[in-house]
Amino acid sequence: MSFLDGHAVVPVVVLDDPGRAAALGEALVGGGLPIAEVTLRTPGALAGIAAMAENPDLLVGAGTVLTAAQADAAVEAGARFVVSPGLSRAVVERCRALRVPVLPGVATATEVLAAADLGLDAVKFFPAATSGGAPAVAALAAVFAGMRFVPTGGITAANAGEYLALPSVLAVGGSWMVPRDAEPDRLRELIGGVGAVVAAAGR
Numbered sequence: 038m039s040f041l042d043g044h045a046v047v048p049v050v051v052l053d054d055p056g057r058a059a060a061l062g063e064a065l066v067g068g069g070l071p072i073a074e075v076t077l078r079t080p081g082a083l084a085g086i087a088a089m090a091e092n093p094d095l096l097v098g099a100g101t102v103l104t105a106a107q108a109d110a111a112v113e114a115g116a117r118f119v120v121s122p123g124l125s126r127a128v129v130e131r132c133r134a135l136r137v138p139v140l141p142g143v144a145t146a147t148e149v150l151a152a153a154d155l156g157l158d159a160v161k162f163f164p165a166a167t168s169g170g171a172p173a174v175a176a177l178a179a180v181f182a183g184m185r186f187v188p189t190g191g192i193t194a195a196n197a198g199e200y201l202a203l204p205s206v207l208a209v210g211g212s213w214m215v216p217r218d219a220e221p222d223r224l225r226e227l228i229g230g231v232g233a234v235v236a237a238a239g240r
């Protein structure tokens with residue numbers, strides 16, 4: 038069981054204007070992608086999380102969480118899961134204390150081992166494309182039987198299927214369907230296209 042069950046693709050959102058968060062959340066839900074990882078990389082990210090958290094049909098989480106204090110702030114704003122680009126014991130332990138699922142980033146076997154030592158059974162594989170792509174995930178999965186991966190970073194509609202074909206891949210993350218400056222029509226088109234990618238991968 039994972040908070041990502043039923044979510045094969047996690048949209049990674051960089052919000053410049055928190056005033057657009059609610060509409061983006063509606064577009065995701067309407068397009069069949071009722072989940073968003075809002076990165077804490079913009080000043081309005083926490084306000085955006087709070088706005089999205091008001092949508093009962095949307096599972097909203099925080100990305101780019103680098104410190105335990107940021108995990109606190111994200112959960113306080115309404116984040117229901119936490120994603121980090123790297124593996125921080127402090128972040129993992131704070132999320133456990135907050136009873137919120139956490140997905141720390143790893144890119145090497147040593148980091149997967151460290152995550153397993155912390156009792157984790159799912160990690161983000163980041164940055165996926167430049168860390169060896171789907172073949173690297175398959176190679177890591179071969180030696181870490183209980184570990185599941187969420188590759189993120191450099192994933193597109195064209196290559197998501199390679200990752201989703203791997204049984205060790207819980208989901209993929211990416212921003213390709215939520216580009217920062219897309220007009221609403223283009224956004225709907227990109228979000229709507231994700232379903233075909235997921236279906237083609239048999240998910």
Ligand SMILES: O=C(O)C(=O)C[C@H](O)[C@H](O)COP(=O)(O)O
Binds near residue numbers: 102189190
């Ligand atoms: O910092 C984090 O915690 C992140 O989540 C980083 C994101 O995974 C990538 O920025 C998404 O990568 P692209 O799909 O290539 O845009």
